[in-house]
Amino acid sequence: MKIIIADNHKMIRDGLRALLDGHPSMNVIAEAVNGRECVQAARETSPEVIVMDVAMPELNGIEATRHVLTENPGIKIIGLSMHSDRRYVAEMFKAGAWGYLLKDCAFEELVRAIECVTAGQYYLSPSVTGSLIQDYLYKNNEESVFSLLTPREREVLQLIAEGKTTTQIAALLFVSEKTVETHRRQIMKKLKLTSIAELTKYAIREGLTSPEI
Numbered sequence: 001m002k003i004i005i006a007d008n009h010k011m012i013r014d015g016l017r018a019l020l021d022g023h024p025s026m027n028v029i030a031e032a033v034n035g036r037e038c039v040q041a042a043r044e045t046s047p048e049v050i051v052m053d054v055a056m057p058e059l060n061g062i063e064a065t066r067h068v069l070t071e072n073p074g075i076k077i078i079g080l081s082m083h084s085d086r087r088y089v090a091e092m093f094k095a096g097a098w099g100y101l102l103k104d105c106a107f108e109e110l111v112r113a114i115e116c117v118t119a120g121q122y123y124l125s126p127s128v129t130g131s132l133i134q135d136y137l138y139k140n141n142e143e144s145v146f147s148l149l150t151p152r153e154r155e156v157l158q159l160i161a162e163g164k165t166t167t168q169i170a171a172l173l174f175v176s177e178k179t180v181e182t183h184r185r186q187i188m189k190k191l192k193l194t195s196i197a198e199l200t201k202y203a204i205r206e207g208l209t210s211p212e213i
Contacts, residue, residue: 001118004030004045006038006061007053007080012103016051019107026114035059036172039067047075049114052097054081054088055210057162058172062088062207063155065095076117084128087207091146099123145206148190154208156183160196161203
């Protein structure tokens, strides 16, 4: 079973690789340190499963999941996060993920999740089930960054929040600086925010990026 590990922490990647490569039916074929690397690795290696960190620099796991599955919808993606917050859980599944685990889960649970998703079954860690149920019962109509902004606007917002300049963002997204400026104005207008500091706080609060990145 061909697997990609996407996580911006080397210790976690090394640990997961050692454990998964030690399993008789699993083989880690690539690693990625951010969402963009993961999209490229998936394009080049065609894995069966991606273990995807939700909070990664440049392109978070939610948006990376959308990109990967647009190109290859047959790949099974399992979100891996420290957070059980409903925004992370719900949006990973909306993006097309088949599973969601917390990083403090036992290795046996990760193996079980991989086996489930490759068999065509969804897997949700029991420790986050309550958060997802609460979301759909009580807060399904709440506005969020995922309902207010387009996917490209969310990408630009994440990069702004991570301190990238307009020139750097344009190069990463293969667009003009003028296009980036237009996106930024639209983002500020939609969110009713007026400064980069406010945008950064909003992006962190909504789970597009993390203060640890």
